[in-house]
Amino acid sequence: MTTTSSPPARIARRRSDKQQRLDRVAALADGKVLPTASIVAALEQLLAPGDRVVLEGNNQKQADFLSRSLAQVDPARLHDLHMIMPSVGRAEHLDLFERGIARKLDFSFAGTQSLRISQLLEDGLLEVGAIHTYIELYARLLVDLIPKVVLSAGFMADRAGNIYTGPSTEDSPALIEPAAFSDGIVIVQVNQLVDDVSELPRVDIPADWVDFVVVADRPFYIEPLFTRDPRHIKPVHVLMAMMAIRGIYERHQVQSLNHGIGFNTAAIELILPTYGERLGLKGKICRHWTLNPHPTLIPAIESGWVESVHCFGTELGMEGYIAQRPDVFFTGRDGSLRSNRLLCQLAGQYAVDLFIGATLQVDGDGHSSTVTRGRLAGFGGAPNMGHDPHGRRHPTPAWLDMRQQTGDGAPALLERGRKLVVQMVETFQEGGKPTFVDTLDAVEVARKSGMPLAPIMVYGDDVTHLLTEEGIAYLYRARSLEERRAMIAAVAGVTAIGLRSDPAEARRLRQEGLVALPEDLGIRRTDASRELLAAKSIGELVEWSGGLYQPPAKFRSW
Amino acid sequence: MTTTSSPPARIARRRSDKQQRLDRVAALADGKVLPTASIVAALEQLLAPGDRVVLEGNNQKQADFLSRSLAQVDPARLHDLHMIMPSVGRAEHLDLFERGIARKLDFSFAGTQSLRISQLLEDGLLEVGAIHTYIELYARLLVDLIPKVVLSAGFMADRAGNIYTGPSTEDSPALIEPAAFSDGIVIVQVNQLVDDVSELPRVDIPADWVDFVVVADRPFYIEPLFTRDPRHIKPVHVLMAMMAIRGIYERHQVQSLNHGIGFNTAAIELILPTYGERLGLKGKICRHWTLNPHPTLIPAIESGWVESVHCFGTELGMEGYIAQRPDVFFTGRDGSLRSNRLLCQLAGQYAVDLFIGATLQVDGDGHSSTVTRGRLAGFGGAPNMGHDPHGRRHPTPAWLDMRQQTGDGAPALLERGRKLVVQMVETFQEGGKPTFVDTLDAVEVARKSGMPLAPIMVYGDDVTHLLTEEGIAYLYRARSLEERRAMIAAVAGVTAIGLRSDPAEARRLRQEGLVALPEDLGIRRTDASRELLAAKSIGELVEWSGGLYQPPAKFRSW
Structure with missing residues (x-):
């Protein structure tokens, strides 16, 4: 099956580069185990300037021993890293940029750190590749963002490198597989090391996929x-x-x-x-x-x-x-x-059948975003689940119920079902800020940051239902953009968008069942x-x- | 972390059911290894009537020792199975239905067997759950099609159950994980058994996820x-x-x-x-x-x-x-x-950036299908890749190039990029059958099979470019359904659809760059x-x- 001779050097550069790096830390490591105290030195040997590095900042689990250690390397030796992170959630993630260790960032989400990202961007210390949904970021690791190094986290490892993630498997397999099978280097921090696979509660990631394990100075950080x-x-x-x-x-x-x-x-x-x-x-x-x-x-x-x-x-x-x-x-x-x-x-x-989510701002067309002034918050997973996947073919009652007559005489069998995408928002946020706005802050953020498109979380035409304390707008039934706008205004309360709702039009929408108030639903x-x-x-x-x-x-x- | 006491029986039914089944074959098996000659008896013990069973019929690799063995069980003992199969490609896959062992089928693709599926459907021996794209079928294994048993295939296993898939990993991890973590039963046929993990070239699926391995009577079937x-x-x-x-x-x-x-x-x-x-x-x-x-x-x-x-x-x-x-x-x-x-x-x-595919039929609106009379061929992966995923947020030059002015005064930053979906077809198939047709055969197949929607491979509004030997229609630039139809007709040659093309309109489309002939491209x-x-x-x-x-x-x- 497999040829045993070595591939020619010109087409096995990744493999020989990896071998050279492994050789450089051979003296530091005990087989696959890197000593806790040597991690900074090991990272300086295993990484090289300009590398694409996946760092497991996840939505919850953080490879924080590795990120704290990476932030301590000598920027004279290790610089211009291209960081790929599902979630940018910790101060040291951005220290990497402030210290010149990293230069470019591809990510999905940055909650608390979003303000600082904007600042680093403005100061020219950080360059954003793109902001992704989680799943498209994983996908790019197999195509045009193949990583050189992956820094991941698990609960336990054995000395062979088998990983037990515990209940926090999260993104680890998705981040590790692309590197493990492209001669990348996979380093996993764990809370505990055991000698043999039989001592692991279970194996979540096979040893074959892992180059090094290191016991962290303290258990990885995770947020409820x-x-x-x-x-x-x-x-x-x-x-x-x-x-x-x-x-x-x-x-x-x-x-x-x-x-x-x-x-x-x-x-x-x-x-x-x-x-x-x-x-x-x-x-x-x-x-x-x-x-x-x-x-x-x-x-x-x-x-x-x-x-x-x-x-x-x-x-x-x-x-x-x-x-x-x-x-x-x-x-x-x-x-x-x-x-x-x-x-x-x-x-x-x-x-x-359905995705239901909240958001911070909705405009008159139904576009929504959680990006507010000065904050590049990112997307996370919502846009992935908050749209109708046109590659779906299996029907369910809810999905079929979204069918719309095309109205141009096409046969009914050529209609399409649709996923339900519900936005559920109060018309005003805490503190009296209106949820419904004429222009999303995201538009201004994009302009200032030089983004080609505004960071929209869910686009209006992907939303099937808009639910506020005023009522439900059945947007999937809108026959035109104008009607969609009227339906949105009809449930937008006393926001500026809502005040534009024409009472006669709102009555018609209600009579035709395009908008329902609580009393229309028997509530x-x-x-x-x-x-x-x-x-x-x-x-x-x-x-x-x-x-x-x-x-x-x-x-x-x- | 993990509680050690057993969960209450009322909420651990899957687990106790699994244990009972494992107990039934304890005498047959040598640890995790089922003897080749006992496989039919083992399947009769490990499966139960009505089970949801994933059978690894893939696009290429076939768990054919297991499928041939399953087709030999006694239908009096094992019947009404609900089969879930990415690809239905072998005669014995349908023997299961003819013999009454299986009753319901959820699948993605059925090339050579599609005619027989239609026949079994008509004879009332087979009930189709739904036809899927590959990826939505995998997704359902985690939601409403959680399997009880998975029958998979690999190259080698060790006695602990670690699996080496060789270059044919294909669907195996996607099919096995849902069962392995829901107290399902995972059985993997292999070409070769070794004693210890150290004898495996690599581990693709950890032993923890596998209940039984069995050496097949001959290497699994795979098609080029x-x-x-x-x-x-x-x-x-x-x-x-x-x-x-x-x-x-x-x-x-x-x-x-x-x-x-x-x-x-x-x-x-x-x-x-x-x-x-x-x-x-x-x-x-x-x-x-x-x-x-x-x-x-x-x-x-x-x-x-x-x-x-x-x-x-x-x-x-x-x-x-x-x-x-x-x-x-x-x-x-x-x-x-x-x-x-x-x-x-x-x-x-x-x-x-781009998906490019061929198809058997295209209608005047650009909908396409590979389903032809009497054949329920299924979808495979094309609809998944042949659409614009609205959850994508990262830009590339090609993706941004598909932006369309919304034309209603919305800010340019609210535009969207788009994936390129190209249909590349000759206007006539081998044998002189026109590719462009007024009504897709898929519509009639749906009507006859009682499907709620026609099995469309790629919908017209998902296609950005239609390429024939006549020219390229830049469909993403169509400003209306009428214009899209005219663009399609302009490259449909001397088919009935093509002959309807108005020469003056075709000239205009060409002048505006909406349609390009080879000479317009310098070819x-x-x-x-x-x-x-x-x-x-x-x-x-x-x-x-x-x-x-x-x-x-x-x-x-x-």
């Missing part, structure tokens, strides 16, 4: 991003959740879905066992989920609503609960979660109370879990 | 699907290839791309080192590829056109060549190819000769490869 305390859910969230269930989930028979983070979707999760139950919807909607293990999903799981959950990553505190619910979650032989962001993004793109605003929440606090979530959910300290204030 | 003999490339293919290079690749600076199978795209590959070289395009176009290792790509690789190739699967005979070209192909430590259909589909969806039809092919036979491909390419016997007729 997906925990929402039910105490902060307000009656307006409950009202919107009721509208989502009646006006969207029930109406279109939504059986599989993704929920973003936020109090709105947390409210939906928490009223399934009360309001949803009363409507007789159990087993009829919301059976299959693709999302992080939200603690607010526990009551729905415990009351039998949820058949399956596939996860992007884990959520701190949920590990014990997940391990005890193997029929619902994807778990390994060791009992703990197997998350996988690439596969979950794929499932959220291609296999679910009384006065029924929307916190009493509908199956759990009203983190403490009650713990109770629902039978004590298995162990919230991080900062949420233990119940 | 992607070999096109250059002898069959005609001058018209060369002409169309020249038009593709000048009118599309050069014009839009296409740097990353996917090629489908066919003599048209093979011609493009073979004239890059001649015609492309003459145009000075080396290094400017076609640098990164996502495709199977087409033998016709060898001259372009050898003359330095190709920086990287990521592969869906391997191609028989190319193994030795690939192993000697590690800078270009993704290979493992053992030197052999690492293919991965899921990742390559993802790359082909999200990371490349003389008389220059389009086979002399431009860098290799004119399989033998010359072998020469280009320095003897490394070893074509299968049926191609050795040069």
